[in-house]
Amino acid sequence: MEPLLGEARPQAPHPLPTAQCYLTIRAATEALCAPISAEDAALQSMPDASPAKWHLAHCSWFFETFVLGPSIPGYRVFCPAYHHLYNSYYQSVGSPFPRPQRGLLSRPSLEEVVAYRRHVDGCMTDLLATPGTAERSDLLGVVELGLQHEQQHQELLLTDLKHLFFQNPLRPCYRAEAPGRALAPLTDRAWCEHPGGIARIGHTGPGFCFDNEQPRHRRLLEPFALASHPVTNSEWMAFMADGGYERPELWLSDGFEAVRAGGWRAPLYWEREASGWQVFTFAGMQPVGLDDPVCHVSLFEADAFARWSRARLPGEEEWEILAAGAAVEGNFVERGLLRPSPSGAGGKLPRQLFGDVWEWTRSPYGPYPGYRPPEGALGEYNGKFMANQWVLRGGSCATPQGHLRASYRNFFPSSARWQFTGVRIARDLR
Amino acid sequence: MEPLLGEARPQAPHPLPTAQCYLTIRAATEALCAPISAEDAALQSMPDASPAKWHLAHCSWFFETFVLGPSIPGYRVFCPAYHHLYNSYYQSVGSPFPRPQRGLLSRPSLEEVVAYRRHVDGCMTDLLATPGTAERSDLLGVVELGLQHEQQHQELLLTDLKHLFFQNPLRPCYRAEAPGRALAPLTDRAWCEHPGGIARIGHTGPGFCFDNEQPRHRRLLEPFALASHPVTNSEWMAFMADGGYERPELWLSDGFEAVRAGGWRAPLYWEREASGWQVFTFAGMQPVGLDDPVCHVSLFEADAFARWSRARLPGEEEWEILAAGAAVEGNFVERGLLRPSPSGAGGKLPRQLFGDVWEWTRSPYGPYPGYRPPEGALGEYNGKFMANQWVLRGGSCATPQGHLRASYRNFFPSSARWQFTGVRIARDLR
Amino acid sequence: MEPLLGEARPQAPHPLPTAQCYLTIRAATEALCAPISAEDAALQSMPDASPAKWHLAHCSWFFETFVLGPSIPGYRVFCPAYHHLYNSYYQSVGSPFPRPQRGLLSRPSLEEVVAYRRHVDGCMTDLLATPGTAERSDLLGVVELGLQHEQQHQELLLTDLKHLFFQNPLRPCYRAEAPGRALAPLTDRAWCEHPGGIARIGHTGPGFCFDNEQPRHRRLLEPFALASHPVTNSEWMAFMADGGYERPELWLSDGFEAVRAGGWRAPLYWEREASGWQVFTFAGMQPVGLDDPVCHVSLFEADAFARWSRARLPGEEEWEILAAGAAVEGNFVERGLLRPSPSGAGGKLPRQLFGDVWEWTRSPYGPYPGYRPPEGALGEYNGKFMANQWVLRGGSCATPQGHLRASYRNFFPSSARWQFTGVRIARDLR
Amino acid sequence: MEPLLGEARPQAPHPLPTAQCYLTIRAATEALCAPISAEDAALQSMPDASPAKWHLAHCSWFFETFVLGPSIPGYRVFCPAYHHLYNSYYQSVGSPFPRPQRGLLSRPSLEEVVAYRRHVDGCMTDLLATPGTAERSDLLGVVELGLQHEQQHQELLLTDLKHLFFQNPLRPCYRAEAPGRALAPLTDRAWCEHPGGIARIGHTGPGFCFDNEQPRHRRLLEPFALASHPVTNSEWMAFMADGGYERPELWLSDGFEAVRAGGWRAPLYWEREASGWQVFTFAGMQPVGLDDPVCHVSLFEADAFARWSRARLPGEEEWEILAAGAAVEGNFVERGLLRPSPSGAGGKLPRQLFGDVWEWTRSPYGPYPGYRPPEGALGEYNGKFMANQWVLRGGSCATPQGHLRASYRNFFPSSARWQFTGVRIARDLR
Numbered sequence A, B, C, D: 001m002e003p004l005l006g007e008a009r010p011q012a013p014h015p016l017p018t019a020q021c022y023l024t025i026r027a028a029t030e031a032l033c034a035p036i037s038a039e040d041a042a043l044q045s046m047p048d049a050s051p052a053k054w055h056l057a058h059c060s061w062f063f064e065t066f067v068l069g070p071s072i073p074g075y076r077v078f079c080p081a082y083h084h085l086y087n088s089y090y091q092s093v094g095s096p097f098p099r100p101q102r103g104l105l106s107r108p109s110l111e112e113v114v115a116y117r118r119h120v121d122g123c124m125t126d127l128l129a130t131p132g133t134a135e136r137s138d139l140l141g142v143v144e145l146g147l148q149h150e151q152q153h154q155e156l157l158l159t160d161l162k163h164l165f166f167q168n169p170l171r172p173c174y175r176a177e178a179p180g181r182a183l184a185p186l187t188d189r190a191w192c193e194h195p196g197g198i199a200r201i202g203h204t205g206p207g208f209c210f211d212n213e214q215p216r217h218r219r220l221l222e223p224f225a226l227a228s229h230p231v232t233n234s235e236w237m238a239f240m241a242d243g244g245y246e247r248p249e250l251w252l253s254d255g256f257e258a259v260r261a262g263g264w265r266a267p268l269y270w271e272r273e274a275s276g277w278q279v280f281t282f283a284g285m286q287p288v289g290l291d292d293p294v295c296h297v298s299l300f301e302a303d304a305f306a307r308w309s310r311a312r313l314p315g316e317e318e319w320e321i322l323a324a325g326a327a328v329e330g331n332f333v334e335r336g337l338l339r340p341s342p343s344g345a346g347g348k349l350p351r352q353l354f355g356d357v358w359e360w361t362r363s364p365y366g367p368y369p370g371y372r373p374p375e376g377a378l379g380e381y382n383g384k385f386m387a388n389q390w391v392l393r394g395g396s397c398a399t400p401q402g403h404l405r406a407s408y409r410n411f412f413p414s415s416a417r418w419q420f421t422g423v424r425i426a427r428d429l430r
Helices: A019-032 A040-041 A052-069 A099-104 A110-129 A138-168 A232-240 A253-262 A299-308 A316-323 B021-030 B038-042 B052-071 B099-104 B108-128 B139-167 B233-241 B255-260 B299-308 B316-323 C017-034 C039-042 C051-073 C099-104 C110-129 C136-168 C234-243 C251-264 C299-308 C316-323 D018-032 D038-042 D052-073 D099-104 D110-129 D137-167 D235-239 D253-262 D297-309 D316-323
Strands: A191-194 A199-200 A217-221 A224-227 A270-273 A277-282 A284-287 A358-364 A390-393 A411-412 A426-428 B191-192 B197-201 B217-220 B224-227 B269-272 B275-280 B284-287 B358-364 B391-393 B409-414 B426-428 C191-194 C196-201 C217-221 C224-227 C270-273 C276-281 C285-287 C358-364 C390-391 C411-413 C426-430 D191-194 D197-201 D215-220 D222-229 D270-273 D274-279 D284-287 D356-363 D390-393 D408-414 D426-427
Touching: A019 A052, A019 A110, A019 A138, A040 A052, A040 A110, A040 A138, A040 B038, A052 A110, A052 A138, A099 B139, A099 C224, A099 D110, A110 B299, A138 A277, A138 B217, A191 D356, A199 A316, A217 A316, A217 D215, A224 A316, A224 D270, A253 A299, A253 A316, A270 C224, A299 A358, A316 A358, A316 A390, A316 D316, B021 B052, B021 B108, B021 B139, B021 C224, B038 B108, B038 B139, B052 B108, B052 B139, B139 B275, B139 D197, B191 B316, B197 B316, B217 B316, B217 C217, B217 C390, B224 B316, B224 C051, B224 C251, B275 D197, B299 B358, B316 B358, B316 B391, C017 C051, C017 C110, C039 C051, C039 C110, C039 C136, C051 C110, C051 C136, C136 C276, C196 C316, C217 C316, C224 C316, C234 C299, C251 C299, C285 C358, C285 D390, C299 C358, C299 D197, D018 D052, D038 D052, D038 D137, D052 D110, D052 D137, D197 D316, D197 D408, D215 D316, D222 D316, D253 D297, D297 D356, D316 D356, D316 D390
Parallel strands: none
Antiparallel strands: A191 A224, A199 A217, A224 A426, A270 A277, A277 A284, A358 A390, A390 A411, B191 B224, B197 B217, B224 B426, B269 B275, B275 B284, B358 B391, B391 B409, C191 C224, C196 C217, C224 C426, C270 C276, C276 C285, C358 C390, C390 C411, D191 D222, D197 D215, D222 D426, D270 D274, D274 D284, D356 D390, D390 D408
């Protein structure tokens, strides 16, 4: 038996989702919509994004379609038309309404969508309170999936809204900047080394995970080191000042084409003003924080920065091995900053693995060896997207803390910039 | 001096716009929005259309920019940002916000836009009540233009909203069908003849007209006849049944390409169901009325139908000559049907020249001989669009009655279908 | 009866096309291809253009399809596949090969296409020599149409080739500049006046004309004046220096959008070099001739120039009335310059109505009153294009002289620049 | 030290390229062009493909730019303009002519391009014969790279030409079918098992390899099996008959979208005729061979077929481990079939690893651990394309045999179909 490095910490037995848990997560979604109007909730800024209202409804559709319908004899859907409107991409349960047209639906109104949520919540809490439900682990498994799914949409709702607001020359403010952004001085980059060897990655233990985190399997690692913290805005400015966006030799070929086609000169949401670089945040335009992790950069930009740094992006297995022993703590959505924050000094290295910014890896998103999607429609959840995307790790300032874990795999295409995506560099040892 | 045919009827002296008149027209715009929500008002279905909220704001911007600003010393605009957001296409007063992005503005809210209207209304009524204003005919001329402009947007607001609602699989209902749609039996098509000769067209008399209706000038007409009423849905079905949409020999080359590219098989808003053809109306899907004027067809379709009928479309001068002596009465927006209605039998011929449907002519939209746009920014109102569009005449069931006259020239590109556009055929005599 | 102005000159009886005439025109087409290689003849620079080889074959297809097939019992086509490949747009005789793909046909080779031409020439000369043919005026009419058609393609072959060569950074030379370009000093612009009245335009007399030049009909003209010669390059430079391409108030709305989208800063084929403006010609890059008529401008540019000049474009009827009495002489393709030339001084005014550059008019291309396309497939020749294009008059330095006449109507869309298109301004009198 | 499986066979010392070797490979390129005309060589069927003439010139440009220029003092290029025209994508040596416009270059003529080749050949053979050159291993390394590069373009020249010919309704024949296509009966699929473990992949030994095959490095394999031969057309027909192209559950999400957008119903080049499925080959349309390996399928199709088969695609490391011990023999371009051929029965398993069809793997194309591109412009050769493409292995019936080896990595995007791409399935053991 080969030695296994980076084993995950022992976990507590996995609690099944309760009505309380259900209601807490559902309420968190709606709390995110408190600052916005029905008009804000109806618009769609681009085909990749969805209106907030659509997110609200789709998450309810998920419970209705995969929990209530199959579990409650004679269940009557809230509105038959919603089955088409709020199906995201599940071909096996019907024909999804075209994604680019989600922003053309002024009806159902936000009020009706909220009523839909109330209806689903009532049925769900009844179901969860029904004697015998607690024993139906298959059913509870889908409930848990539905809640994790809702948490994913909480983040998307925020990133899609930010993108929408940025299209508006008024630069709307979602809410005022929360006080208490850590502005502790940043220490220099250190390198966190790992000797390599055969290690296991993928989810283990009793807690929830998505299918794409399994099966847990062995990987062979060569000795490597991970940067102690994500790349900062001041480092990014040095890259820009050194002609980072103008030098083709730093870029993948498709990446440089994306630079050219998109007119990229800085991360998304940056704007140059007389007073210096400003960045669009949920509190409107703000000065770029020099020690903040750089954010809203694409895989292509992350890769070019790493090349410029004579480093590389980490592999997802490298990231996971180093993260496996760390507590899932950091600047998550619950902190209310909704923007990445400097790491400060002190504490255990590496810092900020969790929260602040999703970290691009050099790993194309694909199935783990032996991966099999679940049977049935829920098999469409992850598996069919395993091509032409890249793995990101660690969660962001818009991710619910309880949603994350070391084995969590997020994924986006190489040009995507509107998520809270940042960079941590790595290098080979020897 | 040659004989002049078709002289326009003598007109009453032209009343200058009063505060009352102003408030009446402004209120009419808002009344059209009574049935819709803020969400309905914010969305944009295609680049050619605008959100209802944008129409509401833009009309106020017009008064603020062209009346209040120039007339009131020290006038402070309601919000400086609106100058960019609500400028439609006036390059000489600034940089218009891009039209395809009008649907990305959740802010200003509908409520703020209504407050903007109240602000402008207050200033306008003050101005109109100011001693001396009544003598400033140049100023009152711009006020009148602003009101006519607002009436144009009343119709566009409706047609854009209808197009938006049609994108929604729920097929929303704007309001229930008003009772009283005339369903009198239709008589056969008759021909209204005209002997030709030199005639004058273009606006005359003291009333308001747009610059594009002038100068009044001479035209040489050959003997012709105009159909007694617009083409009906049952006639259109005969065209369809005869392969109208499949026979290239009936079409202009670009027209047949539009048929192919757009998958046209029937007028816009028609849907084939088991029970027969249905049409989307402001009251949702309704059976196609056989005796109703066909509506929502493009110039290309109108032209193909005319060719199939061994007829042609009328020239705008022919239409105007026959309409010049007729009363401007018919199925206008005030009737509340918001849908074309059968002509019924009896009465003077030709029927339905005014109201029901705009009638495509064979006249490309261009300047009248000697045409000069006004000096200044308002010169951009009409003149710069005089290419690659076609003249329509007569107004529709969505046009305010007081807005129309025989010399009125509407214009749209040859593929446009979302206006209330129909067909009246003509033919040469001899 | 009203006075008729501008009557066309009496014409000689119309000679029927003979084998000699046929062979002369066919040979002229091939002579244009003498300087080019099979490779040059195979390529297509844009969907609007065709490879030279395609032009060569299509003109033969025309004779085969509309003359040989219907006239010779048991005629066997040269190659059945050509019926699809070389059909331009005649839906009623089959399915045309898609225009944008004409440049994907390396086979048939140029050699095979030439063989095809020889085959058709043999059959055609046999047919024309057959006793009785000379009496078949319907047949000879189609032969004549085929020859006129071939002449149209002679010009297109040249303009398409010029456009292709310009895509090549080598800036290939079609042939060296012919000596003898008139460089006589230019006199100032004079105005050629016309008192207006009722006049007749459209073809008259025994000679050939296209269907779109008929029926001859009456037009009412107001007094006007036409410039004595086309706008020159030095005048165009003054327009450019005065911000002509940057000032939206000079442009139609669609025109200014075309300027922006196409990055237009000067006429097509102009390039700014250290030594001044150069222009691409059939003899490669050459200095822009200050007194040459400006060429390769769109309708939009012509219209903006006219507005800048406080003038307007002529109506096609105005042009024709003034041209009706003039001899069809000028810088045509036979002169071999293949580029517009200064008018020089002296001689009768207006100068250069014929040859040099096609002159944009303000007339949208449409049917004359009472126009009827011919029965059958040849009815597709002109009629189906009568929308969204503009009439040009007078022919160019790439037009065969014998092809032109005062009533000739050419037509192109408002953004087209690759033809030899120029500008003559006009103005209202009074 | 862990056991190493699948070690590559010992190789002979690596011979340096001689003038003879150079001339042989250059001549092979030109031999491929023997059946085609200058017209065939000039056309480009799509932006991803290049004209044959461009391939011919670009390969010479490579030697001129990277060998002759740097090595010969005072070397004068054949034509300065070629430096721009025939640069494919090397940003560091200049500005490449845009790829989509390569088909707009009728000049330089094929004849001139051949003269360019002769010029480069003369200089190259002089250089290789110069005393001292044999000792300059750096120089000879670039010569070798240039020859391998030329071999890559030999295959691309064929696949691009095939694609061009297929756009032509005449379905041109490149050359008649060579006799001797093996049509031996096919045996059933067997599985070639491997026990897994730590193995090394990547090039080893003295022979040439591309930078992307290095560094040789360790991989951890789980037990797996590879199919004994590639998927055949009859198997593919079973997939099609089972609704393979209509069932979204078999496809990656982007793959099913590609099916829909491209109207895919069968492999590229297949056409359904009354007599059954035909396929376009270099000898024109031919019946689909049931036992032939399926060809011209995309990664998406390969993946869907594997899923339908309850199998998966192999990883590139799995493929390489099994191939490492096999002789590089098979149906390569030298055999002259230019089309995949049945494996027949008998012989060592797995069959047809080399030749016939490139085999899609499930491995996204990326850098090997520790990969570094070469310094200088040649660092652009491979590294900058390591994103959003997929690895293919084994060579095809259009690949030169001497060009291939077990560690060879080809790569194309997931929708590409115009290469000779096929499928071998794999599965996990246990």
